[in-house]
Amino acid sequence: MELKKRKIDFAGFLSLGIVRLTFFFLVLILILLLGKIFIEGINVISLEFLFDEPRNNMTEGGIGPAIFGTVAVTLLMVLFAVPLGVFSAIYLNEYAKDTFFSRIIRTSINNLAGVPSIVFGLFGLGFFILFIGKNLDDVLQTGLLFGQPALLWASATLAVLVLPIVIVSTLEALNSVPKSHRDASYGLGATKWQTIKNVVLPQARPGILTGTILAISRGAGETAPILFLGAAFFLPNLPVADLCIGDYCIPMINPTEQFMYLAYHIFIMATQSANPTKTLPIQYGSTLVLIVLTFLLNITAIIFRYRFRKLLGRL
């Protein structure tokens, strides 16, 4: 029997064409957007620009303090969020039974990821500064030290913001370790903790790292919650204090001070600077630095996840 030849489907051909065009239109916009920032920003970038502090009412100089502040805040944020997130994910996946209660926790964690970031800012102000900070000041008799916007509270707030990201990706990583591996470990007489430590965690490590890196990149790019939590327009000094043990002093991040932040710096320069057109090159330069920073982090996360999936494919 001869197969009936199909008529050429013009409408379908056109629709598929539109779908293709849509995608390449998006890629084009992405390239244009990044290309513009790259071309305008690359002229400004130099070692001086990266390490110097702003001069002459922000119209000259670099973004050194803003980069320092970003690194300091995200470092503290990771310190708060990652252990808490990973440990609670281990609890949820390995220890907690699948009860109504644990399902509620999972649902609220998923929902927390969708809460607007500015709401986290409100939470940081209400809880960390006005509740914990003010009470700490009262208890420790430190005057007004903790009860005001500061680096510590900004990173604590960002930590709560990225906590769901860390928990969800750790859960996913733990969940994808096959049950047979756990059973084999128990069969050899290992205890629960030995199984988690020696069998589950090593396999889940790339997945956990992916979540951590994504959290860092989210924190470094987030601006809204720190608007009123201690980010400063311009600070002459870095938020650093000497920590002295006897005669031996080492400079440490001072968590009770205000700080400059790269993302906030871009916002302020673009909207509230005295002379926005004059500082435009610096704005492009800062934006390029922020984009490169987040892209490097995101690309690392993507590579980690790719390797994690390949590892799972082999199992």
Added chain:
Amino acid sequence: MEEKEFFQKAADSKYAKKIGKHTRLKESLIKFFFAVNGTMALIFIVLIFVFLFKEGFKALDHIGLLDFLYLDRPDASGNIERVFQWYPTSEEPRYSLIPLLIGTFLTAFPATIISTLLGVGAGIYLSEVANPKFKEFLKPMIELFAGIPTVVLGFIMLVVGASFFNDLLNPANRLNAFVASIGLSFVIIPIIASLTEDALHSIPNDLRMASYGLGATKWQTISKVILPAAFSGVSASILLGFGRAIGETMIVLMCAGNAANLTSNIFLSVRTMTATIAAEMGEVSQGSDHYYSLFFIGIVLFTITFFLNLIAEIIINKMRKKNTF
């Protein structure tokens, strides 16, 4: 042999390793440690709800619920005039949320429509049309697009996009709801695209093959079989995108013009709920009516996005159950 008996025998045999008291204590201590961490994470989640609502509802002690909608005030000739204005710092403060709500939806709706058209298209391309090898490279690109900090998008819309649309459309205000919604759609398109791709990808291949077997073309298969089957997943992605558009702060703060206009004209400046909190929280005096009313806006924002996310999650969960053939 009874199961219980078997395990008892196994435990009593000379091969069974007895777990010592010391090990058992260590194990339970470790479990306790993880449980404490899990509880702490939960406490933070609960605290966010509690603090937001505690501070926000204090606003209702001073400002009536009705005042958040409108204010009746007599004008010069003694007629009662009903005003919908957000003017919390004036002599006679007005706290109507209506202009802020309108501003929020006037930026979020167009952004969601634009993003749905482009994002679903891109999702279809990624899942059904693109060469699988090429896709390995394209999907991370979408993720990179999603990873661009919103302040960067706000910045580029402010310095490039606003001028471009100003020359093109000649709007009444240079910074307006339209410019902001274009900026917002940069944020939502990757979300809708990648979730649509997930939803389409989870449709079993048998359906595609059955459709081809009946002589359908590629586009007929996509439009008549795959898209209807994945409808719930795609609509959940649009809901999530809409929720993100409502909650996004930096882009609307930088590009929407920040004037609390009561308008349906997309080319006028508007002020969204998020931008109001962001712009005014820094300067407000703590404990004032204005301060609490900003927390009240936070409650409204939280509630809207919470329900959008919840509905989307329910839809996605249902779809997962349905698709496990």
